[in-house]
Amino acid sequence: xxxxxxxxxxxxxxxxxxxxxxxxxxxxxxxxxxxxxxxxxxxxxxxxxxxxxxxxxxxxxxxxx
Numbered sequence: 001x002x003x004x005x006x007x008x009x010x011x012x013x014x015x016x017x018x019x020x021x022x023x024x025x026x027x028x029x030x031x032x033x034x035x036x037x038x039x040x041x042x043x044x045x046x047x048x049x050x051x052x053x054x055x056x057x058x059x060x061x062x063x064x065x
Contacts (some may be wrong), residue, residue, distance in 0.1 A: 004015035012041075019056075032057070 018038075019026045030047075032038035037060075039053040 010050045010052060012050055013054065015047055015049075018049050018054065 013021075014023045015033075019029045022029070029038065033040045033047055033049075038049060040047040040049045042048075044052045064065050
């Protein structure tokens with residue numbers, strides 16, 4: 001059985017990938033996930049963060065002078 005690829009598939013990032021991109025520790029990313037500030041899905045014992053969830057977090061975190 002094959003499944004046709006969906007055009008709206010997003011890349012899912014691991015916690016270490018997000019930590020590297022944001023230049024923070026992995027523990028900071030886990031804290032953001034556990035407090036609900038960064039939306040993630042659980043895959044087995046690990047978390048995955050979608051591109052759109054990361055964009056939403058970053059957009060919500062923008063500050064103005």
